[in-house]
Amino acid sequence: MSEQPQPFIDHLIELRDRLLRVLLVVVAIFAAMVPFAAEIYDFVAEPLQARLADGTGMIATEVTSPFLTPFKTTFVLAFFIAVPYVLYQAWAFIAPGLYKSEKRVAVPILVSSIVLFYAGMAFAYYVVFPIIFDFFVGSAHSDITVMPDIRSYLDLVLKLFFAFGFAFEIPIATVLLIWSGAVDAQSLARKRPYVIVGCFVFGMLLTPPDVISQSLLAVPMWLLFEVGILFGRWITSDSKKEST
Template identity: 65%
Template sequence: MTETESNDQPLPLVAHLTELRDRLLRALLSVLVVFICLFPFANEIYTFVSEPLRELLPPGATMIATEVASPFLTPFKLTLVAAIFIAIPYILFQAWSFVAPGMYRHEKRFAIPLLASSVALFYLGAAFAYFVVFPLIFAFFTSVGPEGITIMTDINSYLNFVLKLFFAFGIAFEIPIAAILMIWAGLTTAEDLAKKRPYIIVGCFVFGMLLTPPDIISQSLLAVPMWILFEFGIFFGRFLEKNATGPESDSV
């Protein structure tokens, strides 16, 4: 069945570059607006992010700032990252608005839910890291210290550590999207991915080992969800294969 042709017309290179510039400026402006709104609450945001560690510190122990500018720069840095994090849907909308005119109609119908799902999964991964992983790994770290050692974590070192984990879990939760995209693009099939399951499981634990602290708990907390999400990717990939209809090519 032939699809109705889109009304989008090809644009000259200069028009494409102009539109790209406008989209980038809008994306940057969105981050700036969110940052300005959040900055008055920078210290409160840092307090919230550091709570999983602070509530496990022994009595009398505190977090410290080892550099002169850290009390200002660290919350500033976190607020900027939080602004980007919050603005991701609008940034992706601008990217979508730029590339959508060059896509086929059936590609658009597939890409929109995929894009929304990828954003939701990234947020879900970050939330999983904060509410599940952080309490467990910080409980482990604060309980294995040598006798007589007072835990006083630097605020900037803590921020770098948790941002790494936020990013790792956010990316890890994109596995179903990656699997579906490979199947949709014809690079593989759901059956082929299922046959590679043993290698994927090993890869998940290697990935967990590289991106988490050197303890089996935090490594498993990343590897096991990655494996489960991989299975979800196979499931939806099979569903996609069964319901794939329409021509291989149609008019833009």
């Protein structure tokens, strides 16, 4: 007699299929954008390039950097563009195990997480980058010509993109903690001083070693935490009304 496949194996097979779909979508987006790799890198480099002295630019300290760096930028951008599809596949994987009430809350949370992730990246590019690059370039001694390495610059901005993208997910994490009953809004509010200190610690670890960059990440994290508490209280009050 042939053994019936175990449910756990079925879940693993489904997970593998969904991961393959995500990989194919990312690769397809990447392939479509490869012809524009140079333009994409120019767009990412613009916040720093615009602040360098006339007649100067970024340099490449490795032989392969001029070729590989634009392709790396394009691949990461392809993943960023595919984030909604990635989250949809994650949702489709876990949705069958959720109750109707949980699905009703999960869908707005899923959409909000996508919007907040992109908002964090936009905040980094249009607000944070101009400020910190003005500071770094402007603080250089007059005898020093600032000519950053293209690979080092890309590593820095990708780190900041991810840091701000995930930092803007704080309201989602806060709401989920309150909604799941793991903690209530009042106890989270009482822990506010520790959260503020934690925000500045994370800001110190995830940004360049200067107070400006640290504050530009820490202050929005704290404000987003307050937004999460506000929405968590609203969801809790709605749940109490429905139960009565």
